[in-house]
Amino acid sequence: MSTAHAHAGPDTFPAAPSLLGGIGRFALREFRDALASKWFLLYTIAFTVLAVGVSFLSLSGIGSHGFAGFGRTAAGLLNLIMLVVPLMALTAGAGSIAGERERGTLLYLLAQPVSRTQVLLGKYLGLAIALVCSLCIGFGVSAGMLAWRTGGVGVGSYAMLVGLTALLALAMLSVGVLISVTSRRTAVATGAALFAWLTLVFLSDLGLMAGSVLFKLRVQEIFGLASANPLQSFKMAVIVSMNASLDVLGPVGAYASHTLGGALPLVLTASLVTWATVPLAAAVVLFARRGSV
Amino acid sequence: MILASGITKRFGRTEAVSEVSFQLGAGGSLALWGSNGAGKTTLIRCLLGVIRCRGRASIGGVDVRRHGRHARALVGYVPQELAFHDDARLGAAMMFFARLRGLPAGRAAESLDAVGLSGHERKRVRDLSGGMKQRLALAVALLSDPPLIILDEPTSNLDAAGRGEVVETLLRLRSAGKTLLFASHRPDEVVSLADRVLVMERGRLFRDTTPGELWPTTKPVQLVRLYLTMASEADAAEALREAGHAVHLNGHGLCVAVARDRKAEPIATLARRRIEVRDIEVLEDVQIPEAAR
Structure with missing residues (x-):
């Protein structure tokens, strides 16, 4: 080696895994770790029990017994999903990087021939697959029982619900991973994730109600603010997908239905996609720029 | 193989590594020697590109900052203690x-x-002894037969037998033409394995020397721990180094390697500087190998 700084050209670089290859290997490891973990088992069992329970109870509410059809069950599951799925995804994401950092394993992984982006995206992908699998098991068991008891009435709405729930899970996982990247300890990350969950599920609704009264917000402003909350976007998207008008949500819903018409599902889905991508992109940038482990 | 120029790393107001520059040719073996907090581990992390720092570092001609994962493909890294999912x-x-x-x-x-771990494939990482974990870390480091092995105090948590095994493996690697960079607190290891020693103190490169110059005796030496007041430790370390002793601070006093028949020499040196020694503890015999001559 000469005394001057001589750097190898791109064609002479030693072999390191390709960007996608590295992401895939981390994703596979994360997925396997998730399958072996207690949180995956607990969440899957809890979600499955609740989904089956709701499908059974949704018809009894109107005086019948047995299982509801897919459409009614989808409506019944909506509130359950809005509570449980963000909690699952936010906490899983929050533990991802902060957990590796706290255990001291992050340094060892980063000392391998991989980039920080590969580590982060691989972990996100593996957790995303595990979460979607967990949800699919719950939805699948519920759907199997419904199909057995009632046939396939409203299966389209139910499939739409599954898809939108997966998108909501990815969005909340992105937020969780962003929290994890900025936290040094798992307990701090989990606390921040629980606060984010509380804010999105309860506080933002209360804030919107208070704001609309205090500042005399117009319907379009209320709709804009509501659709900025991924949970509200999810709720409206599910209602629209069940061929129901947003009129059930009052003047704001009526405004959205009449103004956006056929574009409404796209707008709401775009809001969820934005929540799934922007926090993840921010996490990638912050993690790559971070000066320490 | 390694070219470091002006490596500087700050954590807040503390400069953990300050303007460290050195070169290490292919097949060479370089030891980092210094007290706890001298900046050895931070320097290793900067060279691996896992933390951001000022200055330039390249491994095998590949710029660590710009092409970190390609540079790390040339390195096998052994941490102080293997951190992997238990x-x-x-x-x-x-x-x-x-x-x-x-x-x-x-x-x-x-x-x-x-590394002698065949037959243990079904064991969980948490069930491995300290020595087996270090051998596993070595096995991971040697997977791709990299030309450079970087070790951060690889034997500090091992007993005498474990230390012997690791040193023996490293001697074999050195004979096979591998380049070694390692941090160590043990004179016998440094003498056995290194042909150069970088003495670091408070983040700075204090001396670039050889093991023979640092321990000019082939007689057995003893590690002696001197207990001083906290405020005088840094001055004492400097005074002893100026007197030609190899010293490191380890959080529980100041360790000096001295010839067995000259244990009072460091105390006399400190007395001349009016630095009070509260207590003295003789730790262990260290046989300086023939290589020191």
Whole structure:
């Protein structure tokens, strides 16, 4: 080696895994770790029990017994999903990087021939697959029982619900991973994730109600603010997908239905996609720029 | 193989590494010697590109900052203590790292065999002894047969037998033409393995020397721990180094390697500087190998 700084050209670089290859290997490891973990088992069992329970109870509410059809069950599951799925995804994401950092394993992984982006995206992908699998098991068991008891009435709405729930899970996982990247300890990350969950599920609704009264917000402003909350976007998207008008949500819903018409599902889905991508992109940038482990 | 120029790393107001520059040619063996907090570990992390720092570092001509993962493909890294998922089985962990480097499954088995861990594939990482964990870390480091091995105090948590095994393996690697960079607190290891020593203190490169110059005796030496007041430790370390002693601070006093028949010499040196020694403890005999001559 000469005394001057001589750097190898791109064609002479030693072999390191390709960007996608590295992401895939981390994703596979994360997925396997998730399958072996207690949180995956607990969440899957809890979600499955609740989904089956709701499908059974949704018809009894109107005086019948047995299982509801897919459409009614989808409506019944909506509130359950809005509570449980963000909690699952936010906490899983929050533990991802902060957990590796706290255990001291992050340094060892980063000392391998991989980039920080590969580590982060691989972990996100593996957790995303595990979460979607967990949800699919719950939805699948519920759907199997419904199909057995009632046939396939409203299966389209139910499939739409599954898809939108997966998108909501990815969005909340992105937020969780962003929290994890900025936290040094798992307990701090989990606390921040629980606060984010509380804010999105309860506080933002209360804030919107208070704001609309205090500042005399117009319907379009209320709709804009509501659709900025991924949970509200999810709720409206599910209602629209069940061929129901947003009129059930009052003047704001009526405004959205009449103004956006056929574009409404796209707008709401775009809001969820934005929540799934922007926090993840921010996490990638912050993690790559971070000066320490 | 390694070219470091002006490496500087700050953590807040503390400069952990300050303007460190050195070169290490292919096949060379370089020891980092210094007190706890001298900046050895931070320097290693800067060279691996896992933390951001000022200055330039390249490994095998590949710029660490710009092409970190390609540079790390040339390195096998052994941390002070292996940090890997405790639940992972040894065989699965090796397979993960082999795949990460794009190596066939057979290579994982070969590498385990090379460090004497064949037959332990089903054991979980948490069930391994300290020595076995270090051998596993060595097995991971040797997976892709990299030309450079970087070790951060690889024997500090091992008993005498474990230390002997690791040193023996490193001697074999050195004979095979590998380049070694390692941090150590043990004079015998440095003398056995290194042909150059960088003495670091408070983040700065204090001296670039050879083991023979640092320990000019072939007689057995003893590690002596001197207990001083906290405020005088840094001055004492400087005074002893100026008097030609190899010193390191380890949080429980100041350790000096001295010839067996000259244990009072450091105390006399400090007395001349009016630095009070509260207590003295003779730790262990260290046989300086023939290589020191």
